[in-house]
Amino acid sequence: METLNAIKQRHFKNPFDNDENELPRVSLFSAETLVDAAIRSPFASYGDSNRGEDSDYSAIASSIGSKKRHSSFSKPKIVLSTWGLFLGFLVLLATIVFQIHYTLPTPVYEGRDPVSGQLQFSEENVRQVVRHMTQDIGYRIVGTEQELETKDYLIKELSSLQEHAKLESLRSGLRLPNFDMWVQVGDGSHRFDFMSKVVMKMYTNMTNIIVRLSCGPECDENSILLNAHYDTTLGSPGAADDALGCGVMMEIIRIMSLRPAPKKNSVVFLFNGGEESLQDASHSFITGHELKDKIRAVVNLEACGTSGPEVLFQANSREMIDAYRMVPYPHGTVLANDLFATGLILSDTDFRQFVDHGNLTGLDMAVYKNSYLYHTHLDLDEFMEEGLPQHMGENALALATYLTEEADLSNLEKTSSVVFFDVFGQFFVSYSWTAAIFSHIVIAGLALSTIVTKASRPTLHGTISILLSFVAALLLPNLSVVLLQALGTPMQWFSHEWLSMLLFGPIALAGMFGFQYLFHRKSSSTGANELSALSSLQVVFMLALGVSSYVGLASSYVFALFTLSITFALIFNHKMAALALGHGSEVTHVEYSTYFIVSLLPTSYFSFVCFSLLDMFIPLTGRIGVDAPVDNIVAVMSGFVTFVFCPPLLAFSHRFGRAILKRIILSLVVIHLISILISSAVMYPYDELHPKRVFIQHLRNMTSGESLLYLAHADPGPFYEPYVANVEAMFNSEAKFRSASTNPSDWNSIYPFNQFLESYVLDTTQYIRRETTNKTISESPEPLTNLIRGAPKLIAENVSYDPNTGLRRLTILCTHPEYIWTVVSFDTHLASWSLGSSDPFPYPTHYVIRHVGGHVSDGWRIDLEHYAKGVDDKLRVELNAMETEGFGRDTERELEGSGEIGVMRKIVKARPIWTTLTYFSILTDAFEL
Template sequence: MAQSDAPPVLKQRHPTHLPSDTSSTVLHDVDDDTLSHTEEKKPLLTNKPLPTRHLLKAAPTWLYYIGFLTLLFAAAFQAHYTLPAPVSELYNPTTGQAQFAEGNVRRIVKHMSEQIGYRIVGTEQDLETQTYLLAEIKSLEKQAEMQALRGVDGLPKFETWVQVADGSHQFDFMSKAVMKMYTNMTNIIVRLSCGPECDKNAILLNGHYDTTLGSPGAVDDALPIGVMLEIIRIMSQRPAPKMNSVIFLFNGGEESLQDASHSFITNHELKDKVKAVINLEGCGTAGPEILFQANSRPMVEAYGRVPYPHGTVMGNDLFATGVILSDTDFRQFVEYGKLTGLDMAVYKNSYLYHTHLDVEEHTEQGLPQHMGENTLALTTYLADNISLEDLDKTSSVVYFDVFGLFFVMYSMKAATIAHIALGLLALWTVVIGASRPTFRSVGSVFCSCIAALLMPIITASGLQMLGSSMVWFTHEWYSLVIFGPLSAFGIFLVQYVAHDSKASHGANELSTLSGIQMLYTIALVLGTSVGLASSYFLAMYSLFASIALIYNHQRAQARSHGSGAQNVATATVAYGTYFVASALQTPYFTYLAFSLLDLVVPLTGRTGVDAPVDNVMAVITGFGIFSFSPAIMALAHRFGHKVLKRILVGLAVAQLAILLISSATLPVYDIMHPKRVLIQHLRNLTSGESLLHVAHADPGPILPYVAEVEAIFNAKATFRSGSQHPDDWNSVYPFSQFLDSYVVDTTTYIRAHTTNKTIANSDKPLTELIEDAPKLVAENIQYDSLTGIRSMTVLCTHPNYIWTVSSFDANVVSWSLNIPVPSKEKFHYVVRNAGGYRSDGWRLDLSYHVEDAAVGAEDRLRVELTAMETEGFGKDTERELKGSGDIGVLRQIVKTRPNYVTLTYFSSVVSTFHL
């Protein structure tokens, strides 16, 4: 590393016999920003602790800097969460032109999420939604016609399609292979164009109108539907697109594992016209919409023209790792349509995502305006200005917004050149003496980083021992308070140990600041070498550290000139250097950190009961504390061991107090940050059991709620492991792999509450009284004794049931699914079927190897069939036994739900067939 410079030229009143290496001289270099004019001229040649007056000077030094950081934090908060003012007028009062109006979007969202409600594929609400959307589209077409009648020329051609199709595709998710079938899957399509010339190429805007099982889906995904309808209203009353048509896909089956988007991109007549896609999604209810996936440089460049840019390639890289257990229709368009495009979503406050609380009133004011104006600007630009032919498909592009004010985008090649330049800049600062890293200082910074990440795990362990896991869950910033002190303790502890008592405080400061620069520069080189686009983040840290060191070097030279020395820099750090180092780096990281916390903290509520969420949040918080202002590690050396020791004691005491207070006072959940509980009333037609399964989606407390369920049904719950009973939750496969159950037998409850005396007094299983249960039959059975292959046609009928799931083990040779058989060996197959309203059956042709040739044609295929009832889903009802009276099991569950719990509930039946 860099060698120390020669000592400064001192005035004659100081001793003349000085060591030649200032790194071994203990100089208390508290610079002219901290000490008086007289004191700044007197380096103190002593190894003794600082005098009391110098200790007192430490307090304002720290306070000023912490105050500055607090202001930067507040500025980043304001930039991150500010949304545009909502607009209510449909037309600009000055120009008379149609403008994007949040009020109009909210009208649509409110109707879909509250008047229609839970829009599950296959239910009556599914059909009602289609009728509503077609009526809205027809109204928009008439409005455009009225504009034409008023003499407005050049309006776009307005076309509408309704697609109803069957199909199949393989959906790999959560390390599981799911074979998807769909029947009567419905899409509604609108195209705006200038005619044949524009029709050659199209931009596709996609949003889904269906909802998942537990939610009325205001933001997921009625909001994008409302945004798309509003854009149709505006664009249909403006001059037609100049270069490309715009296709709006209102798809009817995303929550059933992306069936409708697959249907469009593989079957519809317009599929080959589409060259780029903008997918709109929602997994939160507040904050700005974010660009979180992109695979095309021209599309990213186009996004840079939106009025409120918000997105970073770091989200792209994070999503690609698979850590985020979510997926969108964007996958289908890329995989089957080979499209380039953008994936945009609402993500903040995802506590309400896929819950009964995702309603219009919880959608933040300004959010629809933000998403709408961005999408309108992006769509208009693409339609008028971009050639969609041969769009390059690449992930080698760096992009990020700067506080939502403007957007930066450049190629990975340009990034590599820039990063090389930053590396050379760092080396240059070493050559001129501005940077003085040592192996000790670089190592201490690295160890501080590790300590910052790992030390908070001690706090996480403490929470778990106190039975207070996840007490940080109700507010994203709680994790900073709960885990932050011990993370900072780890940082300063390493610096305390690494402080070189043989060198001056100033030398310690400068070498540590230089170590920060070197560590980030080394990390930058490594990230760039593997083509990591997110390495731009490391580049910022390397750059700002170099700038700060150059600033400090200039200040040191100025002081040397003032004292009569020529071009000599002392081993000190000017106080202003810390402000320079943090001025841009800290607010930008804070801006990004808000996004990370907004995404991750609510996500811990749905990652499974075995996820080590306390440890995860401890490590993430540690990363945030370390990255917030790394220069603070250098500042920690400014007043020596004694001040550092006091800081460590203060942090340790604060951490202990916070741990005890938070574990004793903070609730894990509340009304707006609820615990996710899954309820399934499962009737097994083969075994005769009628069981209520209660599962949860996080490692937080569940037993208090289980006790409430036991009291409702006057029955004791038994624990049932998901690993030992993997088919219990087949209705929601592959999510089922995370679900352990507490199971309550509801038979006694049903018999006690029925008005039908036959049911009450009968010893027969209640499941025998269920009518129109789903059935499987095999037809056209054939067996080839030479090949050992058995073939059949499997027919399923499921009147008034939806979302059937068939599971079986077989060595499949061929089938009628439009999917390659995934294995040449015996394999566990799970085939999920979803269909539109009144899709009451399906067919599957199947051939498989018989295991035992002696059995031959009698080697029957064992299939377990699960189907979901159409009742429930927000209406608090379920199918009951004929003449049984008011015995609804789910009705009681919903009625007695505590306010800290949100339910995903449904009734299923399961049967075993030997075909």
Template sequence: MTSLADAVLKQRRISIVKIDDTHYNNPIILLSDIDALSSNDEKHPPCKDNDLKNKPFTKTHKNVLQQLQHRHPNLAAWFLYLGFLSALAFMAFQIHYALPTPVSSEEGATIDPLTGQYRFSEENVRKVVRYLSEDIGYRVVGTEQDQETQDYLIRELKTFKEQAQKQSARQSGEKIDLGRVATAQVPPFPKFDMWVQVADGSHQFDFMSKVVMKMYTNMTNIIVRLSCGPECDKNAVLLNAHYDTTLGSPGAVDDALPIGVMMELIRILSQRPALKRNSLIFLFNGGEESLQDASHSFITTHELRNTVRAVINLEGCGTTGPEILFQANSRPMIEAYRKVPYPHGTVMANDLFATGVILSDTDFRQFVDYGNLTGLDMAVYKNSYLYHTHLDLDEHMEQGLPQHLGENTLALATHLGDDVDLSEGMEQTKDVVYYDIFGQFFVSYSMDMAIRLNIAIGALAVLTLAIGASQTTLRAIISVLLSLAAALLSPLLSAFMIQALGKSMVWFSHEWLPVVFFGPIGAAGMLSVQLAFHNKKSGYGLNELHTLSAVQLFYVAAMAVASYMQIASNYFLAMYSLFSTMALLFNHRRMVAQRKAGKAKASGIDYATYYVASGIQTFYLSHLGFSLFDLIVPLTGRIGVDAPADAIMAIVTGFSVFSFNPPLLAFSHRFGRASLRRIIVWLLCVQMVVLLVGMALISPYNTLHPKRLFAQHLRNLTSGESLLYVAHADPGPFYAPYITQVESLYDTKALFKSGSDNPGDWKAIYPFNQFLDSYIFDTAPYIRKHTTNTTLANSDTPLTEFIRSPPKLVAENVSYNPETGLRKLTILCTHPNYIWTVTSFDAEVVSWSMDLDVPTKEKFRYVVRNAGGYRTDGWRLELEYRANGPNDKLRVELTSMETEGFGRDIERELEGSGDIGVMRKLVKARPSDVSLTYFSAVLSNFDL
């Protein structure tokens, strides 16, 4: 039977390896070359039933053919290939999100049975995290909780110091007892030094296109140094994390987790033999969320600053997954990262962060700008939906995450302290390419090496042209370029539809949902281009060969341009170029072998070639893609009300669809125009169903993926108004029912105002105020109605008159020089029980007492933010500006934030008004799918 079937099916170019002779009624056909099932050859379409009617086949033979036809071999090839790609993505997912097993804090578990040394314990870290984020809570600079945190850290660190001294004394005693035995020499334990720095200072902090002048008062740092002695103290590695939090968050991951990691490192390293080469300095920095004041204070004024040669900055903006190395600026530090057990980082993150697209910043900036340091910036970044929200709690921090961050940091610190010469070769550079390979290995090399490798890859690509392995046409090249454009732009149609139906950001609740909402139409768009450019006149397989060759040429050209521009991220393009070239060489060898065997009449693409072309590319792109979507999707929840979030995610998804597997462009030609047309129609149908069903059933926000709202109770001492502002920070829907609910809470109607209408309304959180549109509620009627003070209830006096001890500005030492036209004064601000003052004024400033240059000699809108430690009651600023005369006073607006209300059920009331709780009422009525950042502030104007 086998020979008969071969004879019959030969016209379809199918080589049958085996038919199960014992089951004739259900034959199993194993194909040695699925490529032969292609109906790509338009001149030889697949057999139809009518073609068989007049053939003299036996019933058995006809059953074989009908069975084969029934199985739709072209679909089998599609599903097999797509299944392979899906398997690659699934494996990448499993590897990408893998975390180490946590180590408990039990005594036996914390000792390594092989070395006898202390191990890093996740449970010890979580104890610190829980105490900071739950027992203390919101640790905003200048609040009582800020002081509680300092006291706790100092107390715990002193305990570690005492334990280390006892261990060192015990070890010294053992050395004395065993001193006569040469082999009993034990390395010394580290010297444990500790400082508490309290300082004033100033610096310019430009962020999000805004210029901010920063002043800080009584800013606190806690510093620990572990060293082997004077020789080690000459060169130090700085490890930094901040213990303060932002306004709306208890900060379990941001940044209690890194604080806990550093505490655990000190516990371990202080009871091990001292590192032999360099000292380690641990900076527990007290003011990062106030715009990096404490790190600036350390690196510009502390006595240890000149010994620091490199920095490791630890941050957190997510709650799950591995930490990532996202900034690095020197070759030695990048090479040191190779020593970590769980590497995760890519220069692509470094390049992306440098563009400013990511609206965030870290203390790393201060160490680089003011200390000229090189180092590594590492952060937890996955599931950043909870970043800077009330949900940043230990219970939402994934098991294994602290272990991952801790073991990596411990390995880095140990290697840098023991083995790296920090006295030379630590220059800043961006000319380093680095990336991890699926979290298992870390690769780094210079930009010069990258260019040499790229030249070699380019030469290999030229070879494919020379031997005919690569055979492209202008038509195919244009089709690839247009397919990329279509993949990028066609998802915008879905974005426009989502916006038109009022369902903006419907994909927000999960990082993978944008792929569902924008992926099908992106794929349909790029395949539609291939359908339009499919050449009916090309012989068997040439459409595929031309397109795959065009894909190769596209990436080789992109690699060349990126190399010329010295873009370190070009390794990604080099990888695509290399494996496209390898696939074409593999295919050429297969085609030559088939022609020699008489199995192929012309050039084409062997089915196995697609697996060679796709294997590494798709596997690695999936690895990168998970990071990309984990980073960008949650970020859209805080990019501002005017940002085109739907369009951004549509384009990002389209690019990912194209990059996931570029050889699909060639594969789409394999079964002819009719098959390709059906696939496009199917994708469009899927897209329409997804949009309609998704928009009907899915909400963009839920409890663990909340919408971010900002609320402030602003009392304007100049106008006498008491207003509640409620704003959002993304372009997603701001539910009318919620505004109605707030209106009913205070029995008043809301007034809408965009951020551009009055940018001063949110000056307390400048420069973030530019992102906010607000609903404004007059709270005065509510307060008068609910106060227990009848005089206050019936008075027409503005409620702001009853605010006790408001912040004030006064001018001292005022003088005017008529010859120069310059007016000088000292601005004195007093703000007892208020924090985070923001002073703004228009002036042509000539000089001031801040330790930074005046940014311009022209008239300019200055905004000066001041942050101070607990019980900091004021500040002063000397100023000289150009005036029109001695009475040309300076008009200054002052906004100050109240200290109460940060995570605790307390609120400052008007004097004599009773317990009204305007802000408390709003917080308690917060919907479960909303995260609320809230505070109260006063605003007033002064003529100085």
């Protein structure tokens, strides 16, 4: 006898199960009747052929019996409402997470609670320090007068805190901490590797200011170090980077010096005077200061942005990671730790010196959002978000308190085998790699059990479709890049992080859905296709979990989260379907409510992570070099974000069959094209608060007599037409293009970062002769450089040659009065040198040695021993030296008697609002030594 279910399958094909645009085949009853029957269960999966006889029959019979026409129900309305509700849920999750992610604590303005009188961390106190350092002092570049002024200011303020603590101890009778202070001035050298380049660093008169709070000798054997630097880079007043860190440490010293002495360990605060010069001051402290052997761990306070919470992005011991649990506003993940370790983030901190030369463990924390203003003239207090100093300060104070009062610092061990992450900034989770492996095995076992019980029904067909959808999400957005570049509008997304998702997200989603369309089985119901896709997602993430766990990747916890969420959702789906279909029936569809369950946690968490990813990487593309394929990088990243935002969308896409899915794909392509065209017509990559980074150097070549202006940029966005052409008109001089690859020494003053630049070069000689009031300069045929006095010099002393070994020895002396940041470069095969921090390479190569000195350092020396053919086989040494003028005060050393002809002054004053300048003047010369 033919069963009722067979009759139904023979006579009633669900209208949503049609493969293309054909009309539904309906016998006996109207399509509206069947739709009405289908939607009576709000979480039904349309097009299922094995729904269970009782439930389907009763629904149809009820609908027939009512004899009621539901003309308001139509297929498009049901599709839209079903998709709309689910997408609305996802948007709601992202919106809530957005609010949580960008919320900072309320600033505190008083140093004591006005009600209880208790000491409290005050953001206003921090900002007073920041404002003085950035507005009153300005650009605090190592070797300038401003650096000396900053040192004197910090010593004065710290001495005042020391005196206040002494008076408070006498007044209250409490045992307050011992307050010790040192000022270290040191010389040294170290090797600095960055992006495949090696630079040897020398420094002289490098200054550190050190404060220690302690309970006495019993505390001093084990100390925790808090570090921040007070110098700035070229072209920036450095409010967040790193006056903020200095202000935070100053406020922590105020609070801790007025509290009872620490019970267990002392705390050392290092105000280091040379981080931007390639980490010289931190190297000097950790290799030369008397406290170095007492330091057990470090907390480094840094910034590469001006807003949002600071993030824990490097950590290398279980004990220090566990200590981070004590902070009130945790924000950190091992994802950032693993990402930073790849070298993809073009940044570095003093943390490297403490780890490499002090063998320390610790935490590296930095402000990272809105890094458009990082290392620019806009890194000012006014652009530093309210609540940011409070966030960093309360976290750092909590760490310092815990580490001095409770932590055991005697046996800290380095390890990268720790999993850690914050949960929406509310609390912090950390556990060992052993615990991680155990949890991964349990999660994998639970996932396998769902396959055994048929709650999960993965197929090879479905698994391949998921993998191809992921590849499509990463690669297909690159077609948008081709279109943007064809329209001549690259980097449209730069000034608006969200725009990257609008430009690349729809096409990524279309690619993801496209493979689901191709792999949709016509012979199976839509429910079976859904279940296969969701189950295959589980398998893909379970495999990723296994591989990442096998290679020891701590970030594998993200795959565990996905696997666990899908597994629970499939178990839920199995139970719900079993209740609907009755016992003994096989589950062949996905209940609508399952998608809400499977998306809740992963979408919430990865929205939180992806906000950070966009905040970090999109501004970064403005400084990673003219040859970097930044559009492609952002396209791939946007595709990745699109995929991880809600992978269950791949299963959901099957819900209404291939015809509807095809229309969705076409709609996404249309949205994509419209977004590209509108953006290209109305958007520009840069604006005042999202500026293009322009590098300017006025070079006076003592060898050739040329006076040249170099203009460079650090991203592949528009440069010549909007900027260089105007400078050409300004100086009435035509620019010549010079590539970095064929002219590697053009920007040696900022080596090794010169590898990211390419230049346009203008001759400024005629401009200087035209503008000067000095007739000697305007009428003399001699090179202008002949009139420069006190130029830097290199001389060779103690020259000797040993014919038996073929070694030539010499001492190079450099004098550079009123110049800073000298760089020498040469090619040779060195046997030895006086730089004790590392040995020279055992083969002929190109050397670059940078010297930086505190104010005032007018010279340096180095001893070399190189292979030569004789005593007269000299080294050709190129020398660059940077002038001390400029750097925020809009001045430049003039040729004597030349009047107001400052080239850099003219450039700075004519700066377009959408640019930010890193500018300086240098002299270059070559010597045979």
